Amino acid sequence: MSDQIISVARVATDRPARYGKQLVSHLTRRLTGEWDADAATGALTLGEEGDHAELAAQDGALVMTIHAAAAALDRWEDVLGRHLVRFGAKDELVATWTRSDGTPGTTQRVDDPSHQPPT
Numbered sequence: 309m310s311d312q313i314i315s316v317a318r319v320a321t322d323r324p325a326r327y328g329k330q331l332v333s334h335l336t337r338r339l340t341g342e343w344d345a346d347a348a349t350g351a352l353t354l355g356e357e358g359d360h361a362e363l364a365a366q367d368g369a370l371v372m373t374i375h376a377a378a379a380a381l382d383r384w385e386d387v388l389g390r391h392l393v394r395f396g397a398k399d400e401l402v403a404t405w406t407r408s409d410g411t412p413g414t415t416q417r418v419d420d421p422s423h424q425p426p427t
Contacts, residue, residue: 312358314408315374315381317389319401324348324365327401331370331392332363354384361388372403381407382414389416 321327325348332343332350341352348365359376361384370392374384389403397418405413 311377312375313378313381313411315376315385315405315413317372317385317403317405317413318366319370319372319392319396319403320368321370321396321399321401322368323399324368324370327392327396328363328365328370330395331388334391334395335387352388354387355380359384374405378409378411381405385414386416389414392416393418 328348328350329343329345332341332352335341335352339352339354341350343350350363352361354360354374354376357377357380359374359380362373364371372388374381374388376384385405389405392403393401393416400418403416405415407413
């Protein structure tokens, strides 16, 4: 879609493939997605408006990229970031999003008072 914005979070971790697989596995309870263990990449379909996310395990980080309409970015950043941070609580993972349109992205961390457990 032409009105989509890209938002990227590069989450530092020594176990990016493990967290990527866990995140995709968890979110596919409600969304459509897949994790390719050989390539250490994954994809999620976010809703029915063409919004989607790509995940890639890189050296020292899990990179999450969301392609979504501006109105949906806060929601999708929160969904992916909140769940990942919860899974990686003992590693104190932090997801900070950077958007292609220059608007500020959100940040999820385990010590955030608005943090809620995944549903």
